[in-house]
Amino acid sequence: MGKKVVRLGLFGLGTVGRGIVELLQRKNKEKGDYEFVLEKIAVKHLDKERPTSVASRLLTTNHREILENPEIDTVVEVIGGISPAKEIILEALKKGKNVVTANKALLARIGSQLFEEAIKNNCYLGVRASNVASYRLIESLAFSPFQIEKLLGVFNATSNYILTQMEKKGQSFSSVLEKAQEIGYAEEDPSNDIDGYDTAHKLVALLSLAMGYFLPLESVFVEGIRRISYQDILFARELGYRIKLLAIVKRRDNNLEARVHPALLPIGKEMAQLEGIENGLELRDEVGVEVGIKAPGAGKYPTATAILEDLICIAKGRKLILPQQRKHLNLKKMGEIESEYYLRFNVLDRVGVLAKISGILGNHNISIASVIQKGKAEKSLNSVPIIMLTYEAEEEAVQDALKEIDALSVAKGKSLLIRVEEGIL
Amino acid sequence: MGKKVVRLGLFGLGTVGRGIVELLQRKNKEKGDYEFVLEKIAVKHLDKERPTSVASRLLTTNHREILENPEIDTVVEVIGGISPAKEIILEALKKGKNVVTANKALLARIGSQLFEEAIKNNCYLGVRASNVASYRLIESLAFSPFQIEKLLGVFNATSNYILTQMEKKGQSFSSVLEKAQEIGYAEEDPSNDIDGYDTAHKLVALLSLAMGYFLPLESVFVEGIRRISYQDILFARELGYRIKLLAIVKRRDNNLEARVHPALLPIGKEMAQLEGIENGLELRDEVGVEVGIKAPGAGKYPTATAILEDLICIAKGRKLILPQQRKHLNLKKMGEIESEYYLRFNVLDRVGVLAKISGILGNHNISIASVIQKGKAEKSLNSVPIIMLTYEAEEEAVQDALKEIDALSVAKGKSLLIRVEEGIL
Numbered sequence: 003m004g005k006k007v008v009r010l011g012l013f014g015l016g017t018v019g020r021g022i023v024e025l026l027q028r029k030n031k032e033k034g035d036y037e038f039v040l041e042k043i044a045v046k047h048l049d050k051e052r053p054t055s056v057a058s059r060l061l062t063t064n065h066r067e068i069l070e071n072p073e074i075d076t077v078v079e080v081i082g083g084i085s086p087a088k089e090i091i092l093e094a095l096k097k098g099k100n101v102v103t104a105n106k107a108l109l110a111r112i113g114s115q116l117f118e119e120a121i122k123n124n125c126y127l128g129v130r131a132s133n134v135a136s137y138r139l140i141e142s143l144a145f146s147p148f149q150i151e152k153l154l155g156v157f158n159a160t161s162n163y164i165l166t167q168m169e170k171k172g173q174s175f176s177s178v179l180e181k182a183q184e185i186g187y188a189e190e191d192p193s194n195d196i197d198g199y200d201t202a203h204k205l206v207a208l209l210s211l212a213m214g215y216f217l218p219l220e221s222v223f224v225e226g227i228r229r230i231s232y233q234d235i236l237f238a239r240e241l242g243y244r245i246k247l248l249a250i251v252k253r254r255d256n257n258l259e260a261r262v263h264p265a266l267l268p269i270g271k272e273m274a275q276l277e278g279i280e281n282g283l284e285l286r287d288e289v290g291v292e293v294g295i296k297a298p299g300a301g302k303y304p305t306a307t308a309i310l311e312d313l314i315c316i317a318k319g320r321k322l323i324l325p326q327q328r329k330h331l332n333l334k335k336m337g338e339i340e341s342e343y344y345l346r347f348n349v350l351d352r353v354g355v356l357a358k359i360s361g362i363l364g365n366h367n368i369s370i371a372s373v374i375q376k377g378k379a380e381k382s383l384n385s386v387p388i389i390m391l392t393y394e395a396e397e398e399a400v401q402d403a404l405k406e407i408d409a410l411s412v413a414k415g416k417s418l419l420i421r422v423e424e425g426i427l
Numbered sequence: 428m429g430k431k432v433v434r435l436g437l438f439g440l441g442t443v444g445r446g447i448v449e450l451l452q453r454k455n456k457e458k459g460d461y462e463f464v465l466e467k468i469a470v471k472h473l474d475k476e477r478p479t480s481v482a483s484r485l486l487t488t489n490h491r492e493i494l495e496n497p498e499i500d501t502v503v504e505v506i507g508g509i510s511p512a513k514e515i516i517l518e519a520l521k522k523g524k525n526v527v528t529a530n531k532a533l534l535a536r537i538g539s540q541l542f543e544e545a546i547k548n549n550c551y552l553g554v555r556a557s558n559v560a561s562y563r564l565i566e567s568l569a570f571s572p573f574q575i576e577k578l579l580g581v582f583n584a585t586s587n588y589i590l591t592q593m594e595k596k597g598q599s600f601s602s603v604l605e606k607a608q609e610i611g612y613a614e615e616d617p618s619n620d621i622d623g624y625d626t627a628h629k630l631v632a633l634l635s636l637a638m639g640y641f642l643p644l645e646s647v648f649v650e651g652i653r654r655i656s657y658q659d660i661l662f663a664r665e666l667g668y669r670i671k672l673l674a675i676v677k678r679r680d681n682n683l684e685a686r687v688h689p690a691l692l693p694i695g696k697e698m699a700q701l702e703g704i705e706n707g708l709e710l711r712d713e714v715g716v717e718v719g720i721k722a723p724g725a726g727k728y729p730t731a732t733a734i735l736e737d738l739i740c741i742a743k744g745r746k747l748i749l750p751q752q753r754k755h756l757n758l759k760k761m762g763e764i765e766s767e768y769y770l771r772f773n774v775l776d777r778v779g780v781l782a783k784i785s786g787i788l789g790n791h792n793i794s795i796a797s798v799i800q801k802g803k804a805e806k807s808l809n810s811v812p813i814i815m816l817t818y819e820a821e822e823e824a825v826q827d828a829l830k831e832i833d834a835l836s837v838a839k840g841k842s843l844l845i846r847v848e849e850g851i852l
Contacts, residue, residue, distance in 0.1 A: 025714065029572050034751050138718065142563035145743070147454050147735040272721065284721075289450065291729050293563065293722040296697065296709075296852055303714045310572040318570070318748050326459050427721055 006036040008317050011068030011099075012043045013090055014081035015052065015061075018104060018131075019043070021306030022078065023056060029310065036317035042068045069093050076100040076316055078309060080131075084108055095119040095127070102312040104131035104305055107199075110206035114216040117324060126322050128312025129211070133157065133204045135281030135299040137308055143212035144325040148287040150213060154426060155249040157204040159279035159299035160188045160195035161227050165245055165264075166277050169235045175228065187279070197226035198247060198262040205249040205262060208283075214325040217260055223336045225263035229418055234346060237374055237389045238266050238420075241344070244274040248423060258331040259339055264420055266344050271425030272296070284426045294427045337398035342371070342422035345392065345404070348385040350412040351378055356388065359407055366403040369393040385414035391422070431461040433742050436493030436524075437468045438515055439506035440477065440486075443529060443556075444468070446731030447503065448481060454735065461742035467493045494518050501525040501741055503734060505556075509533055520544040520552070527737040529556035529730055535628035539641040542749055551747050553737025554636065558582065558629045560706030560724040562733055568637035569750040573712040575638060579851060580674040582629040584704035584724035585613045585620035586652050590670055590689075591702050594660045600653065612704070622651035623672060623687040630674040630687060633708075639750035642685055648761045650688035654843055659771060662799055662814045663691050663845075666769070669699040673848060683756040684764055689845055691769050696850030697721070709851045719852045762823035767796070767847035770817065770829070773810040775837040776803055781813065784832055791828040794818040810839035816847070 010026075012019060026038050043060050044067070068074055069090065077094040079087055079101065087105050094101050096119065103109075109116065109132050120127035130137040135157060143150075156162055160182065167178045179196070182188035194200050202224045210216045227247050238245050243266035252259040267274040272294050276282050281299025286292045298304045349355045360370060374389040392400070404417045435451075437444060451463050468485050469492070493499055494515065502519040504512055504526065512530050519526050521544065528534075534541065534557050545552035555562040560582060568575075581587055585607065592603045604621070607613035619625050627649045635641045652672050663670050668691035677684040692699040697719050701707050706724025711717045723729045774780050785795060799814040817825070829842045 025572065028714075138564050138567035139720070141567055142736065145736045145739045145745075147450065147732060147739060287732070289453075289728045289732065291723065291732050293720065295564070295718065295720045297718040298716065304716050307572060307712070307714065307716050311567065311570045314570045314572060319746070320570075320748060321744070321746075323743050323745060 006317050008036065008038050008076050008313060009074050010038055010040050010313070011071065011074040011077045012040060013065070013068070013077065013079045013087075015043055015045045015056070016080065017302050018080045018305045018309070020053065021302035022080065022309055025303070025306045025310055036314070038313060038317070041071065041074050044068055065090060069097065074099065076102065076313065078313075079103040079105060080309070082107070084111065088112065091116060092119060095123050095125050098123050098125060100126040100128070100316050102128035102131070102309055102316070104309065106132040106203040106207050109210070110203035110219045113207055113210045117210075117322075120322055121324070126312075126316050126320065128309070128315060129207065130312050131305050131308035132207050134304045134308050135297045136208065136283035136295055138297070139283055139293065139295045140208055140211045144323065146212075146287065148289050148291075149253060149328065150251060151253055151286050151288050152426060153249075153251040153283070153285040154273050154423065155201070155205065155208070155283040156246055156273055156276050156281050157201045157249050157283075157299060158195050158198075158247055159281060159301075160192065161198075161201070161247040162276060162280065162299070163187050163278050164196065165227060165230065165235070165247065168230070168232050169239070169244070172232060174232055175230060196228060198224040201247060201249050201262045205251070205260060208249075209251065209260065212325065214327040215331060217333065221260075221333055223261040223263065227264050230264055230420070233387060234344075234418065234420065237346070237387075238344065239269070240374065241266070241372060241391055242269055243267060243344075243422070244269050245420065246273055246276070248273070250423065253331065256331050257334055259334045261336065261339070265423040266420055267423050267425050272427040273425055286426050292426055337396070337401065339397045340394050341397065342394055343392045343400055344420040344422055345390045346418040347388045347390070347407060348413065348415045348417070349388060349410075350414060351384070351386045352412055355412050358410060358412070359388065359390075362403050362406050363390075363392070366395075366399040368395040368399060368403055431742050433461065433463050433501050433738060434499050435463055435465050435738070436496065436499040436502045437465060438490070438493070438502065438504045438512075440468055440470045440481070441505065442727050443505045443730045443734070445478065446727035447505065447734050450728070450731045450735055461739070463738060463742070466496065466499050469493055490515060494522065499524065501527065501738065503738075504528040504530060505734070507532070509536065513537065516541060517544060520548050520550050523548050523550060525551040525553070525741050527553035527556070527734055527741070529734065531557040531625070531628040531632050534635070535631035535644045538632055538635045542635075542747075545747055546749070551737075551741050551745065553734070553740060554632065555737050556730050556733035557632050559729045559733050560722045561633065561708035561720055563722070564708055564718065564720045565633055565636045569748065571637075571712065573714050573716075574678060574753065575676060576678055576711050576713050577851060578674075578676040578708070578710040579698050579848065580626070580630065580633070580708040581671055581698055581701050581706050582626045582674050582708075582724060583620050583623075583672055584706060584726075585617065586626070586672040587701055587705065587724070588612050588703050589621065590652060590655065590660070590672065593655070593657050594664070594669070597657060599657055600655060621653060623649040626672060626674050626687045630676070630685060633674075634676065634685065637750065639752040640756060642758065646685075646758050648686040648688065652689050655689055655845070658812060659769075659843065659845065662771070662812075663769065664694070665799065666691070666797060666816055667694055668692060668769075668847070669694050670845065671698055671701070673698070675848065678756065681756050682759055684759050686761065686764070690848040691845055692848050692850050697852040698850055711851050717851055762821070762826065764822045765819050766822065767819055768817045768825055769845040769847055770815045770825075771843040772813045772815070772832060772838065773840045773842070774813060774835075775839060776809070776811045777837055780837050783835060783837070784813065784815075787831050788815075788817070788828050791820075791824040793820040793824060793828055
């Protein structure tokens with residue numbers, strides 16, 4: 003049998019694109035039963051200086067040169083964003099080209115349409131690179147006989163790096179963010195990472211790949227880590243917890259919770275121990291089998307490696323197989339979820355304040371498990387933090403209670419709520 | 428399109444077999460685009476009492492009723508052992524039936540032949556259940572563009588349970604083993620688990636699945652955990668380590684190390700934190716990407732779930748694809764490996780003993796990193812333990828030195844050597 007040759011058109015030559023070029027060169031040196039030929043690379047500017055050596059005849063600014071070239075059987079998209087990535091991928095699939103993409107934002111929005119188009123045109127659609135940390139597990143989940151009961155993920159390297167550094171260095175969120183931006187661990191506009199959107203994209207894409215369930219992105223509750231202070235990290239540690247930005251899925255019967263927010267996790271748990279840019283995923287299925295994976299969440303080589311794995315699937319003739327579509331699930335409203343809560347109140351150091359707060363919580367059926375109140379305000383007008391850990395309560399009741407407490411005359415600034423997760427492994 | 432029906436013949440109705448029957452019943456209640464029909468179950472005795480309700484018309488003691496039934500397209504083998512499992516699987520494949528097996532002992536011996544036969548007859552050969560803890564990762568490794576540089580696995584639930592209990596309860600190996608046997612965590616003849624053979628089987632199967640490299644089972648160095656004492660666990664902890672039974676693979680260029688033995692791992696490392704029946708696998712590839720997985724290593728549901736995942740692959744028409752065969756690798760002889768070592772000497776409490784031992788080690792170019800010598804022998808004829816941690820040394824030199832030391836008149840009983848591994852994640 004002859005060697006299988008895969009002819010590639012690459013869209014994007016940023017960090018990941020360059021990683022792909024580099025790894026393809028390295029890979030092609032091995033003698034295998036397949037070979038990758040990079041036919042064309044679409045870039046924005048032809049004359050930009052590039053650290054990876056690429057023959058200039060490969061570069062083009064004209065997408066048509068890839069999309070309309072019948073020799074190119076496989077398109078790799080690593081430009082990111084919605085447009086023109088969406089148009090490129092859809093046209094490539096319609097033309098019968100295989101597509102490999104790292105685009106989680108797009109998958110989270112129109113994943114269902116993309117997979118339909120791929121199936122219709124008998125193409126492979128590789129999306130490993132859209133969730134670098136956990137694709138090895140997701141790949142297998144598509145064949146899992148049982149539904150997920152609970153899933154927790156740490157999917158954003160930037161956020162996890164910031165939270166880890168805050169704890170290690172004893173620094174504020176903003177000063178750690180600034181340093182992360184300096185060394186390239188956070189983008190100039192960090193919102194996508196630190197406000198939880200990237201994690202939400204990965205969560206929605208994962209649900210479709212692992213559970214055959216396409217959840218509308220807008221319906222996922224998303225909260226980021228901007229309001230976490232070093233103080234919260236210290237209090238959490240005192241209580242035996244570490245704060246992580248989590249993707250959370252819980253399913254019982256047809257009721258689903260899917261949310262992204264920072265959470266207190268018991269320090270001994272796997273997800274609590276992920277440090278810096280490490281990411282991870284753990285889950286429990288309906289027959290109680292628990293499994294977890296830990297891997298780098300980002301980076302040139304991890305992402306490019308994920309892309310290459312999809313390319314090798316194409317070379318080896320693997321067909322796209324989607325998980326069984328799960329019957330309709332009811333997404334719980336955020337107000338309906340139940341959780342334990344970490345609450346931080348900033349109040350004036352006055353007699354009776356603790357009684358007032360406890361009273362309001364009690365009126366809303368919220369029981370307090372622990373309280374930390376330390377030190378005194380230096381001046382009578384300065385606020386002191388009061389930390390409470392509640393027993394399980396309904397989110398809506400907690401939100402209502404916080405509104406009442408924040409309206410008290412002794413309250414200085416908005417209270418902070420962080421949900422508590424018990425973890426799996 | 429009609430529903431895909433997979434007609435099954437099951438060999439074996441032990442714990443795992445019953446788990447499969449139970450989960451198939453549960454799975455078939457869901458409406459999916461495929462269905463599993465259990466046509467026949469081959470058992471040893473028809474009249475045995477069974478906790479799972481199985482229609483007696485399904486049972487047979489005659490293998491021919493499954494192998495010669497053309498209606499049955501898929502055979503599930505969970506009887507274990509070499510014969511008749513080998514003959515059953517080979518005949519099933521030759522007859523064009525798909526095969527799903529949990530048989531690591533067989534895979535480690537004739538995996539290459541089984542996969543060849545499957546490919547030749549265009550059958551699926553599912554082996555997820557042969558390495559329950561790590562198949563989700565292995566599955567993906569078959570498409571990995573890069574070779575493994577280092578791999579560590581904790582693959583035996585019984586051994587890990589025993590080591591964990593020894594540490595937690597402060598008990599001896601033999602008393603923990605006895606209790607494990609009582610509660611069914613260890614078999615009556617525990618050798619396969621505690622002497623490392625099960626781990627070696629899984630290691631060899633994994634190498635073939637993940638690296639396309641079929642290593643002869645006999646060439647793998649195997650050492651079990653029988654000689655580990657509670658004392659060693661305590662000394663290891665004092666030095667910052669935990670003792671685990673590890674499968675170890677290291678590759679540099681064409682040189683391969685593949686071995687199974689207990690090892691000291693730094694306490695903070697992932698593999699050191701696996702408790703009880705938890706198993707795990709971690710690896711680093713040649714471009715430096717590190718990934719780890721943690722999952723139950725055994726049990727009715729985890730194993731049966733792995734079998735069902737293979738059955739779903741069959742139902743969905745997934746084809747068997749093997750990893751690219753790697754070029755020939757040279758397996759290092761055990762004497763050639765280099766490692767740090769934990770050494771326990773049992774010697775009479777006499778003047779000059781420490782100097783003698785250090786002298787012999789020095790003569791063999793072995794440098795000592797730490798020494799622990801505690802307490803005094805109660806009587807002059809009792810031995811005391813001396814613990815040493817060495818810097819990196821060659822195995823052969825260490826073995827030679829130990830022989831010399833054991834021949835000293837002050838030596839009481841054979842010295843113990845445990846290799847030290849730095850871990851990955």
